[in-house]
Amino acid sequence: MAFEIQEQVDLTPYNSFGVSQVAAYFADIQDPADLSQAREFAASKRLSVLVLGQGSNTLFINDFPGLILYMNNRGRQILPGAGMLRAAAGENWHELVMFCLQNSLYGIENLALIPGTVGAAPIQNIGAYGVELDQFFVELEVFDLKTGEIRHMSKADCQFAYRDSIFKQDLGQKLVVLSVTLQLSLEPVLEIGYTGLKDALVGQEATPQSVFDAVCAIRSSKLPDPKQIGNAGSFFKNPVISRSKLVSLRELYPELPAWDTEDAELVKIPAAWLLDQKGWKGRQRGGAAVHEDHALVLVNRDNASGEDVVLLAQDMSSSVLQSFGIALQTEVRII
Ligand SMILES: Cc1cc2nc3c(=O)[nH]c(=O)nc-3n(C[C@H](O)[C@H](O)[C@H](O)COP(=O)(O)OP(=O)(O)OC[C@H]3O[C@@H](n4cnc5c(N)ncnc54)[C@H](O)[C@@H]3O)c2cc1C
Structure with a gap:
């Protein structure tokens, strides 16, 4: 064309x-x-x-x-070299996960049903159920809008972190991802430590296929389908705070959950828990609302404008800042 x-x-x-x-x-x-x-x-x-x-x-x-x-460029190619695969940026991510499973390439089953393209996956280092893209990432190919050149970027170049990469910084916004190369495993590698996933697998053998099925079932039952009601999954990132801040918060909120991070001094806490304490589930502003079951998911309930969504999100983060002294960061890119 x-x-x-x-x-x-x-x-x-x-x-x-x-x-x-x-x-x-x-x-x-x-x-x-x-x-x-x-x-x-x-x-x-x-x-x-x-x-x-x-x-x-x-x-x-x-x-x-x-x-x-x-x-919207397409193409998937299994490369010579055990378990290497290259996919074009416009490919659908979930279809790639299925393609890998069908070709006995393992590791990314936990990332099933994440909406979006392959090219966007490295931008926020997509992750779910204890697995993140960077664990399987080898390199990507970019078109540089500043110079007009095509080049390759390694894992180190991409500076992956929790829902973050160089592409979220100023320089990165000038780069168009054309394709992504992953190193998958020829042997099953199962990550089933995540509570909901572990529970879903009780009584059945854990295999790449059963993990994939369980992840799809959990996601379909829990997360609103954007085709039914507009949303972008989690609107905010889970905040990372210091251990000393956690200790002082737990004096007031002994139940506050926290997970360890790679840095012994820092912990991650669930943004949904903070928002729940402030009673955000189900609340509406203009056409935008907080999902009834998920304080982290903002939905387009009634012909919302983007501004409705942002104003609701601002009210939510202000209430968290006031009560907990924590500034929530958005996961969604606001244009
Ligand atoms: C119901 C639901 C559930 C979700 N669950 C998860 C989850 O579990 N884990 C998770 O990590 N995310 C989740 N998300 C968020 C989303 O699926 C991912 O961020 C996904 O990678 C976005 O893909 P996209 O193609 O739609 O990106 P877009 O929204 O189109 O773009 C996202 C960003 O990437 C940039 N971008 C896109 N393509 C390229 C490219 N080729 N080159 C350079 N920059 C590019 C855009 O400029 C933008 O900044 C969820 C979203 C929804 C709606």
Whole structure:
């Protein structure tokens, strides 16, 4: 198909919150070779550029006056070398997880049903049920919007951390991920320590397939499907605080849960627990609401605008800051 830049494109189908904003220019990138032309077009009109996958971690609060690069390139390739696999940025993440399982490539079953594209997976180092992408990551290929060059980035270059990477920093926003290479295992590697997952597997043999099935079942029963009600999964990250802060908080809230991190001085605490204490479940502001069962999930209940969602999120984080002295950070990218 000839490369084309569309104008005044409604973004409703391109974000999982389902908010309706308009992009001034929009390019459906099926062939990475078209990125050079798209880059020249943006430069000639002095447009800002936004890379978009399936919009399941993105909230638009205004029309976007620049050019959207909608990454839709496809391809999956098992590479020579035991367990190596390369997938194009526009591939659907969950379909890749299924493809791996079908080809006896193991390790990412716990990341089943995470919405979105392969290209977006490294941006926030997706994770679920005790597994994170960086455990299997080898390298990725990027198109540099500043220089127009294609280059490779190693795991160290990507600076992965909890729901974070170099791509969330200023420089990273100029990079378009074209493909991701993973090293999977030819032998099952099971991570079933996570409480809900362990419980779901009681009475059955833990295999990559049963873990995959259990993860899909838990997610489908617990998390709202964006096709039914707009949302972007967890809106806030779990805060990381010092051990001394935890000790002082536990004087007031002895039940406050906490998990160890790689740094002995820091612990992670559940943002959902903090929000629960403030009674946020089910509350609504404008068309946006907090899910009845999940204080971390904001939903588009009644034709919400992006602004409705952000105002609700601001009220939520202010209440947590006031009561616990903890500033919540958003996981969702607000545009
Ligand atoms: C119901 C639900 C459940 C979820 N559960 C989880 C979960 O368990 N764990 C988790 O980690 N996340 C979860 N998420 C968040 C989301 O699925 C992930 O962040 C996913 O990786 C987003 O993919 P996407 O293609 O939709 O990204 P988008 O929303 O399109 O983009 C996200 C960010 O990545 C950038 N980006 C996208 N593609 C590229 C590219 N090719 N090159 C450079 N930058 C790019 C965008 O500019 C943006 O900053 C959930 C979301 C929903 C709706």
